[in-house]
Amino acid sequence: MTPAARLAAVAELIQAIEETPRRPADATANDFFRARRFIGGGDRRVVADTLWAIIRQRIRLDWHLRHAGAAPSARLLLAAHLALAEGRTLPAIEEVFAGGRFALEPLDAKERRTVAALTGKPLRDPAMPEDVALNIPGWALPLFRERFGAALEREAAAMERAAPLDLRANLLRTTRDAAAIALAGEGVATAPMPFSPWGLRAEGRRPVTGTEAFKAGLIEVQDEGSQLIALLTDAQPGMRVADYCAGAAGKTLAIAAVMQNKGRITACDTSATRLEGAVKRLRRAGVDNAERHLLAPGDKWTKRRAGSFDRVLVDAPCTGSGTWRRNPDARLRTQASDLAELTQLQSEILGRAAELVRPGGRLVYATCSLFSAENEGQMDRFLERHPDFEPLPLATLWPALRPGAEAPGEGPWLATSPARHGTDGFFAAVLVRRPA
Template identity: 80%
Template sequence: MTPAARLAATAELLQSIEATPRRPSDATANDFFRARRFIGGGDRRVVADTLWSIIRQRIRLDWHLRQAKSDPSARLLLAAYLIIAEGRGMAAIEAIFVGGKFAMEPLDARERRVLAALIGKSLRDPAMPDNVALNLPLWAYPLFLARFGETLPAEMAAMEQGAPLDMRANLLRTTRDAAAVALAAEGIATAPTPYSPWGLRAEGRKPVTNTEAFKTGLIEIQDEGSQLIALLTDARPGMRVADFCAGAAGKTLALAATMANSGRITACDTSNVRLEGAVRRLRRAGVDNAERHLLTPGDKWTKRRAGSFDRVLVDAPCTGSGTWRRNPDAPLRTRPEDLAELVVLQQDIIDRAAELVRPGGRLVYATCSLFTDENEGQMQGFLERHPDFAVLPADALWAELRPGVAAPCAGPYLATSPARHGTDGFFAAVLERRAP
């Protein structure tokens, strides 16, 4: 494809995403490329990289276009990005919009006027409101400010950087050192993660899923912050464990490894598709102490098994604000009403999951959110409703689980962030049910 054709494809894909604003952009992109198999791998990477760069800067680009008194059409967003982020001049932009079969139609007079006003502008303009300068939706800005205060600029700078590739060595099949050697033999250099005892980190994008190390279950792709939640759950051999919001079983796999395939772990979810998708992962990892349970409306499973689990992990559905560096379209798709709905849902889930915990057992509540309402706020409400539970301070647990390794943070809860820890933003609370 010519450069103009690649950019025309980028604009077309961006328009498809604009037409379905609530759908994840990667799903739309996958459909787009699947329907256009004539686009080769190299061209596809260029189109995708340009698309995600535009989406990552969308809040700032929208502001610039509003200053130029224009709505953000796909054509103008693309051209604005090329001018502001890449420094292209009007002549270069005109050369892209030349018409014909494989290029975008020429700019009209209004588009030229708008784009001419953007020449010489930079992504970060001193006149920008604070939320725009930090690349945050207006509604989310006070929530991030409440979490980070004066360190918010550093956190948002880290959020704009590409996330590293974290992997977890599967202790059912290997050790961390042996997994690193296996990956190195396939051309992927890694370093141990600083907090997780099982983690390996590679910089940049690597074709990990094509390696024999992945195919044979030596490693799983998992952010270090997510691994730390499994660590704090402290699932041991012989225990009965429930992963109450298991999804595709990423944390189920980690828990099965800490249990050394001994005892029983039940992966629960409301989606049969997600649970069915977990089967291959469990088999590849060599997990044979796991079972699956589909949670359905009116299901009596929770009541029948009340008080019978040593550990119950609730990796609750959330806004995912701690993973926005990996999902740059998420700030654009997420709305304040989504947060309000999720807070209600989280409360219901954790109350139901708490029934499963035996006296002396532990409930672990976790999110990949940075918002207080989904984290500390949920814990405050839960403890008021359930006085038979008490918080086990995460820093004290850490000293038991990782002696000699500095805890990622002090206090009763685990709370990680990209700038401070190099991980996604995760929250975890460990609660113990008192014996009657």
């Protein structure tokens, strides 16, 4: 593909994403590339990198376009990115919009005036209000300030950067050191993670799913923060464990590995599609102590198994605000109304999942959110309603899990963030059910 053709593909992809604003952008992008298999790997990377760069800066690009008197469109978002982020001149941008078979149609007079007004300006303009300058939706700014205080700007900057490629060594098939050696043999350099005992951070953005190490089940792609949630369950061989919001079973895989395939882990979810997608991953990882259960309306499964699990993990549906560096379009899709709906849903899920925990067993509540309403606030409300549960502070639990390692959180709960810990923003609370 020519450079102009690549950028034409970017504009086409932006338009497709704009037409389905509530759908995750990566799903739309996957469909786009699947339908255009003629786009080679190198061209695909350029198109994808440009797309995500635009999405990451969308709040600022929209501000610039509004101040230039224009409404955002796929063409203008691309042109604004070229002018503001890449520093291209108007003539250079017009070369992209040259017309012809594989290039975008020429800028019309209004588009040209808009682009001319943007050239030479900084992407982060001093005139921007604080939320735009920090690249945070206005409704969410007070919530981030509540979470980070004086560290807000540093954390906001970290959330703009692309997330690293984090891997988890599958202890059922290998060790972390052996997995690193296997990856190095395929040209993928890694380094051990600071917090997760199973984690490896890859250098660069190699497509590791094509490596023999991945195909053989030696590794899984999983953010370090997510790995720590599995670690905090402290599941032991022989236990009964429920992963109550399992999704595609990423944490189920990690927990099964530390259980050494002994005992039983049940992956539960309300989506049959997600649970079905977990089958291939479980098989590749060599997990044979896991079963799946679809949580359906009117289902009696939770009531029949009340008080029978040693560990219950609730990785609750949430705003995902801690993953915005990994899913930058989520900061555009998520609204204040979503937060209100999700906190109610989280409360309901917690109440049902708590019934599964045996006396003396543990309930682990986790989100990939940075908002206190979904985290500390949720714990305060749950403990008020459930006096039979009490917190197991991180400071008490962590030394046995990671001797000599710094705990990722200062209070009673685990709380990670992109700037401070280099992970996605995760929260986790461990609660113990008092013996009857």
